[in-house]
Amino acid sequence: MEIPLRLRVDGEDHVLTVDTRTTILDVLRDRLGNTAPKKGCDHGQCGACTVLLDGRRVLSCLALAVAHDGAHIVTASGMAERGELHPMQQAFLDHDALQCGYCTPGQICSAVAMLEEFAAGHPSAVTTGQDGPTELTTEEIRERLSGNLCRCGAYDGIVAAVRQVTGR
């Protein structure tokens, strides 16, 4: 079954027709040629396909495109502004927060959205107390980014990169 679909991806509007089985990940990669989000596991276990969907980080491999008609999507490809890397992208370079780079676009999207969640006062599993998180500790960063696996093990660099962006 084919369904018409409107999506705004990295600021650009698209109108297309998709099979109902198509995930947002497959629309981005196979229909729109945006290969920033990666198909790691395709089962919601690795985080490599992370994008921002209407401002929130999600796994695009588990999101059926038809269910998100009209959505605004931002991928790691759309984070640079006026030719300048997003501060999180620059921080990943500065801290060698990658080796093979396959998980990196998902890590970047996840980290950017995670900082917004933290700023909005959202607690995490390691947050103690009723008043919400007060400090973005290493423990908080690691917990909040646990949905993005890095099989090269660049986690120390990733934590350092996030710290750089938060100015700590």
Add this chain to the structure above:
Amino acid sequence: MIPFEYNRAVDARSAVETVAARPGAAFLSGGTNLVDHMKLGLATPNLVVDVSRLPLDTVDLAQDGRVRIGATVRNSDAAAHPLIRERYPALSSALLSGASGQIRNLATVGGNLLQGTRCVYFQDLTTPCNKRSPGAGCAAIGGYTRDHAILGTSTQCIATHPSDMAVALAAFDAEVVVLGVDGERRVGLNQLYRLPGTSPHLDTVLEHGELITGVELPAIAVARHSTYRKVRDRASYAFALVSVAAALTIEDGLITEARVALGGVAHRPWRAYTIEAALRGRPASAETYRRAAGAELSQARTQPGNTFKIQLVTNALVAVLRQLATERL
């Protein structure tokens, strides 16, 4: 994935009527479990009715003090909501210990309740599974059983329910609001799930076409002093080996009220009534906690790969109750 029709629900009642009339239809909410099941070939709906945009996405305080969480509230929003954090901290903590930030942003409260077991044999179409194909046999029994149940098992199925959220809801006697073709009904969280028995293919008491529209939490004072502890093979982003949701009231050194539910040990969130009875009226001490755990676990039936869960549940319970008792003092 097999082809399917897609229908975006305009209201809950018509969604229920549509799905009830089509044996091959399924509700879609966040999709984090259903879409995975469709990829794995575990779910093969020919019609998907999307309820994710229904106006069931608020957390509200009723006049009688009950808190109602709409079925399409995202897990991350439920966890961060002030009403949940203040009144039911164990529920917020349980939600936050499940999945990852990305999944919690998509997954809804209704879908969380109805997610399928992560038994590796259930998820693998090449192995026999009574839950997938009644009568086929169980590859888990005699197989890899580290993740499997020790309470309420049957000779046909030893799968566990994977939800963290539901464990906290079980401790608080939440009620699930369900809409069917004949109208609305309420099902206690502790009556929602079935034990496997001889029909492990049935996870819940819901009929095909019934839609969860919300979850209601009773106003119980003890819940404000509650917590959730999850033990797993890695520090985050993994399902529970065992988990404990607990709430405790202590007066003059004696336990006056206790709520305890266990995760990772049974086909449903396991409300530990025996533990609660063994705690009430007793001194708040490690000895009391250990004895209570022993009373509940005396009915456990372990597998060669999960005998450790007896000790792990005991240790987790003692740690959680100690923490609650210490914070109180």
